[in-house]
Amino acid sequence: MSVQSLDIISVNLWQILISLANLLIITFVLKRFLFKRVQAVLTARQEQVSKIYGEAEESRNAAVSMKQEYEARLASAREEADGLVRTAVVTAQRKGDQILAEASGQASRLKQKAEEEIAMERRQMLTGVRKEISDLAVGIASKVVEREIQPKDHEAFVDEFIRNVGDEA
Amino acid sequence: MKRDAKARVVDWLLVALMVLPFVLSMTLKVLLKPAGEGISITGAQVYFTIPMPVMDLPITESQVNSLMVVLSILGLCLYLTHGISVVPHSKRQIVAEWIVEKVQNLVNSNMGAYFSAFAPFIAGIMFISAFSSLSSLLGLFPPTSDMNIVAGWAILVFVLITYYKLKGGLFPYVKGFFEPVFIFAPFNIIGEVATPVSMSFRHYGNVLSGMVISTLVAYALQTLSHKLLGWLPGVLGQFPFLQVGLPAILSLYFDIFSGLMQAFIFALLTTIYISTGFPQEEYERRKAKRKKALHTA
Numbered sequence: 001m002s003v004q005s006l007d008i009i010s011v012n013l014w015q016i017l018i019s020l021a022n023l024l025i026i027t028f029v030l031k032r033f034l035f036k037r038v039q040a041v042l043t044a045r046q047e048q049v050s051k052i053y054g055e056a057e058e059s060r061n062a063a064v065s066m067k068q069e070y071e072a073r074l075a076s077a078r079e080e081a082d083g084l085v086r087t088a089v090v091t092a093q094r095k096g097d098q099i100l101a102e103a104s105g106q107a108s109r110l111k112q113k114a115e116e117e118i119a120m121e122r123r124q125m126l127t128g129v130r131k132e133i134s135d136l137a138v139g140i141a142s143k144v145v146e147r148e149i150q151p152k153d154h155e156a157f158v159d160e161f162i163r164n165v166g167d168e169a
Numbered sequence: 170m171k172r173d174a175k176a177r178v179v180d181w182l183l184v185a186l187m188v189l190p191f192v193l194s195m196t197l198k199v200l201l202k203p204a205g206e207g208i209s210i211t212g213a214q215v216y217f218t219i220p221m222p223v224m225d226l227p228i229t230e231s232q233v234n235s236l237m238v239v240l241s242i243l244g245l246c247l248y249l250t251h252g253i254s255v256v257p258h259s260k261r262q263i264v265a266e267w268i269v270e271k272v273q274n275l276v277n278s279n280m281g282a283y284f285s286a287f288a289p290f291i292a293g294i295m296f297i298s299a300f301s302s303l304s305s306l307l308g309l310f311p312p313t314s315d316m317n318i319v320a321g322w323a324i325l326v327f328v329l330i331t332y333y334k335l336k337g338g339l340f341p342y343v344k345g346f347f348e349p350v351f352i353f354a355p356f357n358i359i360g361e362v363a364t365p366v367s368m369s370f371r372h373y374g375n376v377l378s379g380m381v382i383s384t385l386v387a388y389a390l391q392t393l394s395h396k397l398l399g400w401l402p403g404v405l406g407q408f409p410f411l412q413v414g415l416p417a418i419l420s421l422y423f424d425i426f427s428g429l430m431q432a433f434i435f436a437l438l439t440t441i442y443i444s445t446g447f448p449q450e451e452y453e454r455r456k457a458k459r460k461k462a463l464h465t466a
Contacts, residue, residue, distance in 0.1 A: 006212030006229055008377065012317050014226040019312075019321025022239050026297045029239070031289035033246035037253055038269040041262075044255045 134162045176252055183251055186244030190237035194309055197233060210381055213315050231315035238300045238312065245296075268292065279437070280444040287443070294322065294436045302376055302428025306420070313431070314377040316369060323369035326439045330364065330446045337448030338455060368438055372431045379423030387416050 137158050202214055213229035220226075249265035257263055272292040277285055298313060305311040312318045334342050346357040394409040 004215040006215060006227065006315070008210065008212050009316055010212055011320070012227065013224055014221055015229075015232065015315075015317035016321040016324060018226075018232065019235060019318040020325045021321075022235055022318075023293060023297055023322050023325055025239055026242055027290045027293035029243050029246055030293050030296065033243070034250055034265060035269055035273075035289045035292070037250040038265050041253050041255055042266065042269075048255060 130162055134158055137162065179251060180248065183244050183248035187241050187248055188244075190240040190244075191304065191307055191309070194234050194237045194304075195307055198230065198309060210384055213310050229315070230310040231312040231318055234304055234309055235297075235301060235312040235318055238297060238304065242296050242300060275437075276440060279440040281449070283447075283449065284440075284444055287440070291436050291440055294439055295432050297322075298372070298432035298435055299429055302431065303424065305376075305380065305424050305428070311376055311380070311424075311428070313372060313428070314380050316373045319369040319373040319435075320365070322435070323365035323372075326368065326442065327365035329439075330442050333443055333447040337451035341448065341451060364442060368435060372435050375427055375431050376423075379419075379427050383416060383419050383423055386419055387412060390415060 138155065141154060141158065197216075198214075201216060213231040215227040215229050216233065218225050218227045249261045249268075251261075252259065253262050253265065257266070269288075269292075272295070273285070273288045276288045276291050280287060301312040301318070303311075305314075334345075346354050346361075348357070390411040391409040394411040398408075398410055
């Protein structure tokens, strides 16, 4: 079998055209099966990444605003609590003062009433005692000087005497 | 789990599509190429010839191999992008993304945003050239050492260069040949035509010369081995001991480094020639003018 070979330098139009077509086919193959696919994936990934970044930024903003809101709310709550305590203290003080004042007023009123009662009782007692003493004295005196002494004359005298005694007592 | 198994089967099929063309090509070579005596530095072996108008088309090793390269690259692309997802979970997806991003960056930085759609073409040049050159590692005839193959690519590049030059208008393109004075016209035309010729000769010459040097060195070492160690008894005397080592290092340079380098150079030159040939300002000016005329009409 004789081996037929080309010369080292040989030019053949058809071979050149076939080679040219091969390069075009390879270009098409790379474009269709490598570049388009990979670039589609790359763009999809880019979109996904930017989407994730956007979401992260959004949630971070939301968290920051929520935090601010909480802080504001906390501060207002604290203020409110302070106000409540203050008003409670003031009210309690006022109420205490009022109660104290009422109590002292009542006490003084009671004391006054008691004093009045005591004074009245003393007066009544004194009147009773005076009358009894005068009756007693008149009785004794009438018994002692039954005849000579006119009850009418001596009553005034005894009364005067007792009044003096009562005043002295 | 079932889907997993299905995906794995598809993976294996795609790897087979990637590898089998080269196996087929090697089988063809083993079957059809008789073991040669001595050394012979020739072009690609002709398997058969198809009669065509103008000139017959010989189907050669390089034709078959470049077809196999195309199939293999198709398999590689399908394998790399099989099961691709937004969240990467395979190494090959990372490789695929790396390739796409690197080529896209190269094209964008060398050619500008206007030519960003050129990335698959540039990647195609790199892949087809690198695969063709590296097929010599498998003992195949590298298609890039056949001038017709590389000339086809260079002519396509030349067509693209001219197409983008003409975007600035026919008159400026023709006028460009008469600059700075009209006497320079022949030289300018030669310079224009020299672009594809130099591109194809550079690439093809590099790969071919590597092949020639490798063959010569291997032959020389074989001869030297026979002369120096021929006194050894029996099979030992016949065995070319000196051929062990040095050819491997040469192959490392000529087949791998030089092959990849030429692929890169060819792609880079393509980007530079097309983008520098394109008169962007002129093109934009004309476009704006046409738009204005359309508005006034």
